[in-house]
Amino acid sequence: MALKASKRGCIPSFMVMDVLKAANQKKLDGEAVYHLEIGQPGTGAPRGVVGAVGSAVTSEQLGYTDAFGLPSLREAISKHYRDHYKFDVPVERIAVTAGSSAGFVLSFLAAFDIGDRVAVISPGYPCYRHILQAFGITPVIVQTDANCRFQPTPGLLETVLPLDGLIIASPSNPSGTMLLPEELGSLSDFCDVENIRLISDEIYHGISYERQEVTATSLNSDAIVINSFSKYFSMTGWRIGWMVIPPELLHSVECLQQNLFICAPAISQVAAEAAFHCNDELEKLVAQYRRNRDFLIENLPDVGFDRCAPADGAFYIYADVSAHTNNSEKFCQDILNATGVALTPGCDFDPNFGKTSVRISYAEAPDVIEQAIAQLQRSN
Numbered sequence: 001m002a003l004k005a006s007k008r009g010c011i012p013s014f015m016v017m018d019v020l021k022a023a024n025q026k027k028l029d030g031e032a033v034y035h036l037e038i039g040q041p042g043t044g045a046p047r048g049v050v051g052a053v054g055s056a057v058t059s060e061q062l063g064y065t066d067a068f069g070l071p072s073l074r075e076a077i078s079k080h081y082r083d084h085y086k087f088d089v090p091v092e093r094i095a096v097t098a099g100s101s102a103g104f105v106l107s108f109l110a111a112f113d114i115g116d117r118v119a120v121i122s123p124g125y126p127c128y129r130h131i132l133q134a135f136g137i138t139p140v141i142v143q144t145d146a147n148c149r150f151q152p153t154p155g156l157l158e159t160v161l162p163l164d165g166l167i168i169a170s171p172s173n174p175s176g177t178m179l180l181p182e183e184l185g186s187l188s189d190f191c192d193v194e195n196i197r198l199i200s201d202e203i204y205h206g207i208s209y210e211r212q213e214v215t216a217t218s219l220n221s222d223a224i225v226i227n228s229f230s231k232y233f234s235m236t237g238w239r240i241g242w243m244v245i246p247p248e249l250l251h252s253v254e255c256l257q258q259n260l261f262i263c264a265p266a267i268s269q270v271a272a273e274a275a276f277h278c279n280d281e282l283e284k285l286v287a288q289y290r291r292n293r294d295f296l297i298e299n300l301p302d303v304g305f306d307r308c309a310p311a312d313g314a315f316y317i318y319a320d321v322s323a324h325t326n327n328s329e330k331f332c333q334d335i336l337n338a339t340g341v342a343l344t345p346g347c348d349f350d351p352n353f354g355k356t357s358v359r360i361s362y363a364e365a366p367d368v369i370e371q372a373i374a375q376l377q378r379s380n
């Protein structure tokens with residue numbers, strides 16, 4: 001008789017990783033591939049990081065750190081809040097984590113019990129839903145569309161009450177849209193009134209083109225903020241991020257971190273601290289993303305993607321492809337096979353309506369984006 005396997009582990013795949021696997025296989029077969037699927041900068045870590053890591057490897061022990069991270073890195077993160085947001089976040093409330101992904105695990109376990117109801121925005125980052133599901137917490141889908149710029153409103157949330165939590169992201173993945181400061185303010189007020197724990201995924205802060213970034217911790221002292229060195233800092237594989245934790249959850253997050261992860265990787269903590277001194281290089285990357293975005297907005301209509309969400313930030317364009325398909329998964333597979341251009345099907349982000357959308361990532365070098373468009377034009 002087969003041994004029992006847990007139902008909690010039966011969560012859907014993170015589809016973009018499946019697309020990446022297919023694209024990488026194509027590359028191994030010797031074919032050209034243009035990565036417009038994966039949400040990762042085409043560049044490695046900034047140069048200053050590489051230097052700092054080299055000397056740490058030869059001169060430091062690099063053992064376990066405090067569960068919440070190296071004091072100097074936590075100080076640097078606190079300074080980042082003063083410099084970037086003009087807001088004071090005490091060092092004691094900052095925890096360094098193994099990417100924002102570990103931040104979700106820690107915050108969901110610290111804030112919610114089995115059976116609690118947590119609102120997730122659709123379309124949205126699929127792993128919120130899947131991690132909640134694995135933990136026995138109920139993801140409550142809040143359906144958004146182009147009319148509300150794919151962001152939640154208090155009116156939409158009213159329809160799914162009661163809630164224990166709400167996860168937001170501005171800029172959002174996959175839509176790239178952002179909340180205005182007053183929109184974030186009204187969501188925060190709604191959470192206060194309805195006793196909802198706000199979790200703000202601020203991983204795309206630093207990459208915005210049209211709207212002002214506001215950190216949720218400056219508006220709501222009960223909010224958990226999740227951030228990462230993966231995107232703006234171009235350090236996806238280093239698996240390093242941070243959280244801002246409300247005082248009443250500090251002890252439980254610390255115990256969870258000690259028991260689940262011990263601490264974030266020490267070498268990546270050294271790297272992350274150095275990344276705060278690489279702003280010139282990183283701002284050049286943001287300028288490049290902006291140029292890629294402008295190029296795509298101008299050229300996507302030519303290749304049939306003429307209904308796109310307003311790309312305020314991050315490095316994504318979310319396109320409505322209902323004129324071409326009602327099966328975005330097959331649509332993306334066909335495009336990959338015919339042109340080598342890898343795109344992510346919308347159903348990864350939106351189980352209800354994603355069959356008629358695709359996400360286009362423009363984090364790669366400009367020549368890759370231009371070649372991808374040329375490929376799509378040729379196959380049109």
Ligand SMILES: Cc1ncc(COP(=O)(O)O)c(C=O)c1O
Nearest residue numbers: 039099100101125173203228230
């Ligand atoms: C919105 C969002 N949050 C979190 C993550 C996970 O990032 P990390 O590398 O920090 O674990 C991603 C990765 O694509 C993302 O898009």
